[in-house]
Amino acid sequence: MxxxxxxxxxxxxxxxxxxxxxxxxxxxxxxxxxxxxxxxxxxxxxxxxxxxxxxxxxxxxxxxxxxxxxxxxxxxxxxxxxxxxxxxxxxxxxxxxxxxxxxxxxxxxxxxxxxxxxxxxxxxxxxxxxxxxxxxxxxxxxxxxxxxxxxxxxxxxxxxxxxxxxxxxxxxxxxxxxxxxxxxxxxxxxxxxxxxxxxxxxxxxxxxxxxxxxxxxxxxxxxxxxxxxxxxxxxxxxxxxFESIKINNKIINNNIISLIGxxxxxxxxxxxxxxxxxxxxxxxxxxxxxxxxxxxxxxxxxxxxxxxxxxxxxxxxxxxxxxxxxxxxxxxxxxxxxxxxxxxxxxxxxxxxxxxxxxxxxxxxxxxxxxxxxxxxxxxxxxxxxxxxxxxxxxxxxxxxxxxxxxxxYSLLVSAFNDWNWKEGMLEKSLSNGNTYNVTNNEEVKIAFIGDSHVQQFGPRIVKLFKEGGFKNSAFYTIPGCPPIPNVYDDKHPQCRSFISNINLFLNENPQVQKIVIGACWNCYYETEASEVTNYNNFNYYYEEKNIRYYFRDISKEGVKQSKLELEKYISELSKKYKVYLLLDNPMNDLFDPRKIIGNRLNLVDLESIKNHIPISEIQFSLNNELKLIAEKSSAFYLDQLKYLCPDNLCIRLYNGGMPVYNDDSHLRPGYVRNQVKIFDGIYPKP
Known part of the structure; x- marks a missing residue:
């Protein structure tokens, strides 16, 4: 300034x-x-x-x-x-x-x-x-x-x-x-x-x-x-x-100093x-x-x-x-x-x-x-x-x-701003190393949800299903900003360094787990965080091998390529012991953000006149197809959110007369997930 x-x-x-x-x-x-x-x-x-x-x-x-x-x-x-x-x-x-x-x-x-x-x-x-x-x-x-x-x-x-x-x-x-x-x-x-x-x-x-x-x-x-x-x-x-430092102006004059500066x-x-x-x-x-x-x-x-x-x-x-x-x-x-x-x-x-x-x-x-x-x-x-x-x-x-x-x-939009109590109704438990995770009940854990905040957002639905008798006891081992991929890190999230080892510890200490849902903000890591940025405070993810870093933002995209191979390898290993579901990402866009849905605030309009649906990004659609292929190669199943959120390739952003689907530009709000998202309903019901 x-x-x-x-x-x-x-x-x-x-x-x-x-x-x-x-x-x-x-x-x-x-x-x-x-x-x-x-x-x-x-x-x-x-x-x-x-x-x-x-x-x-x-x-x-x-x-x-x-x-x-x-x-x-x-x-x-x-x-x-x-x-x-x-x-x-x-x-x-x-x-x-x-x-x-x-x-x-x-x-x-x-x-x-x-x-x-x-x-x-x-x-x-x-x-x-x-x-x-x-x-x-x-x-x-x-x-x-x-x-x-x-x-x-x-x-x-x-x-x-x-x-x-x-x-x-x-x-x-x-x-x-x-x-x-x-x-x-x-x-x-x-x-x-x-x-x-x-x-x-x-x-x-x-x-x-x-x-x-x-x-x-x-x-x-x-x-x-x-x-x-x-x-x-x-x-x-x-x-x-001041006395011992002498500058000979015949050799170095002020014009040269100015040019060097x-x-x-x-x-x-x-x-x-x-x-x-x-x-x-x-x-x-x-x-x-x-x-x-x-x-x-x-x-x-x-x-x-x-x-x-x-x-x-x-x-x-x-x-x-x-x-x-x-x-x-x-x-x-x-x-x-x-x-x-x-x-x-x-x-x-x-x-x-x-x-x-x-x-x-x-x-x-x-x-x-x-x-x-x-x-x-x-x-x-x-x-x-x-x-x-x-x-x-x-x-x-x-x-x-x-x-x-x-x-x-626009009070209905405001209702979505702070709607992010994803673990409401859950209990907290600790691993032997002191790290914590969340469970729907103190019973034996049968299904594990692993990933970042794009997995956390489904907590309210899982709690609802469990309480209604439609789901077995589940655990969430998640860390926001940490992709569940070995050897992929971001220095602004130092906790990511131990994420995979703690997941393995969690699975060892919960031997009754039979099914795993693994997901993340794939659009974040492979699109947003792999492109040029305009904010020096953004994250910078990389794949690390033998102390060599391959950054996602590099023109070669070598970090992105290696991380996808590592994800495939990791899911393949998990699939040998568990039934694994790869959760594909929900669509992301600025226009999902409740703060930006209005579009033009110069004209005061009713929410009913705002478009409830927007087209899905071709890039995100293509990434989903790529992840489906990774799941198939890894002997895993995939859960496609676009099937529910984007029927006919038009993605829902408002429902019930103007209620936002999203909390921000990328996270589904618990108020919507709890009653509307049924993607997990059939994967592990109680007998």
Missing amino acids: PTFVNNKNKANNNAYRPDIDGLRAIAVLLVIGFHASPNWIKSGFIGVDIFFVISGYLITKNIVGDLSKDKFEFIDFYSRRARRIFPALILVLLFSGLIGWIYLLGPEFKQLGKHIAGGAIFIENILYFNEVGYFDADAYTKPLLNLWSLGIEEQFYIFWPLFLWICWRKNTNIYICILIITIISFGLNIYETTNQHEGLYYLPQTRFWELGAGALLACFQNKEWFADKKYKKIKSFNSLS TALIAFGLLMINTKVIFPGWWALATVIGTVLIIQSGKNTLLNEYVLSNKVLVYIGLISFPLYLWHWVLLSFGKIIYVEGFTFATRLILVGISFLFAWLTYQYIEKPIRYAHKVKIRIEIIYTILALVFIFGITIYLNNGFPNRKFAKN
Whole structure:
């Protein structure tokens, strides 16, 4: 997100760096490109890293510059930040609340209320970190998702001035202080990346090093800060850093430094994509490249004739409101008119975001930022922001005001949102190693259901059949996100490593099992998770053999091929002892999602007028046929859900006058499964 640091004395040509505003423009254009066309600008998200470096550079330059002149005041610092950030933020938050009131369903508006409140107190990154998970909604359904980076910067602004002030007052070398924090943060970043902790992208501790890199550059450029009399006792580091390092400008001039920086950013754009775990080591190219471009100065060829171009400079000046507006408009565009969210629509929304950004900068930001009655303005701004926080909390506590006209009209859709208590009525038991599974009764287990959440979703039907006397005692050994295939893993699901061995342990400890149903979200693993992704938080499954990984997303699709062979082999082994049923997958599509069924929210229509059926995907139909062949080769039976869910190749998404069949875009809701899905009814009835 755009840095919010105000270049002091912009009128002073010696102080103002137009090339930095141009660099801001490049950064925001990369981010917008990624959001508007992720398949073309696959690494545009590195624009955020450019912003972080710029922010760390300018904020440190301003703070330590004032400290060295005994002019730094906390009140003045935070007042300038508030005048710069809060007006545009307040406007966007209120706009989001208004659009949400008109066009969002109850749970959606409740969620938005939470994020309006979080955005007002700058904790959006923490909220989104806690929301990352297997059932996390896709990014476009979160209108305030881009505020995660604002949260990191504001947390930095809260911590950084106090940290620098303490270091300065304690006569501690300011450069060493910053270096230590930067190294610690970078180390945490590498640790989190290596362990592939989900959500690390949003964590402040894994991002502060990027701001710290800019801060180190600010110190490096202002050696006079270390010449102050209070630092006479600290000479060794200064000597090492500034006196012994000599650069011969005849050999390496600033133009070369600028070009090297540009090359590093270009390298990031070419090599970084949504498949890598980011930031990690990958972010170094962008961060170092940005540092070098800033260090090269405003008079190099690139900086003076490209980055200082008037068009780029002006985009840089409006980059903050532009960053805020573009994502809000794109997100609401996808939510409100999912069927019409074409590339052309996205371009139009981006154009509107430029218009809104210009209006915000010209008529909101500038008048408040440069107002004469600063104290009055600041009090008003803080009060309004507090009211916006209360506004968001009120929405959240009132469950999104479900009696609003729009929400009330589609209340049947809302009933499906939280319908996912798949193990209701089951008991929990433990294996000898402490892992748990669920059973319909404490009797001997006769049939085992094995797989992921696409097997779990049938729990309510099995419980119903058991209680009605139509099914023998069953057990569910399932883990969401884990395919029941040996040697197939995803590093974001470390529990998958022991999944197959625990299945074998479960079968050994339940020797009365006679039949096995094995299923999974085959469409996920072999279609969605084997294609190009537009979200760097997505999973990355692979088949592993002799410590060599064959990723599902690779162009060769070798991982997919090997995993299917492994599935066939595994089912063949199970079939030697058990009667095995391979459960084929249910259809998946965005248009099954209750949140997207409306299609065009600009027109308030009755659910009866919405199509109850949609065509099945040819790819999913083809995959089903391939899995049938695997079952036949493995001496197993198959259970074809399409026979029940897609009669005549038209898949059911609404029933009984508007009740959704699905909980989201891929999971059948228990309320539907319990009474409507009869695919298992005849495989193991009680005598």
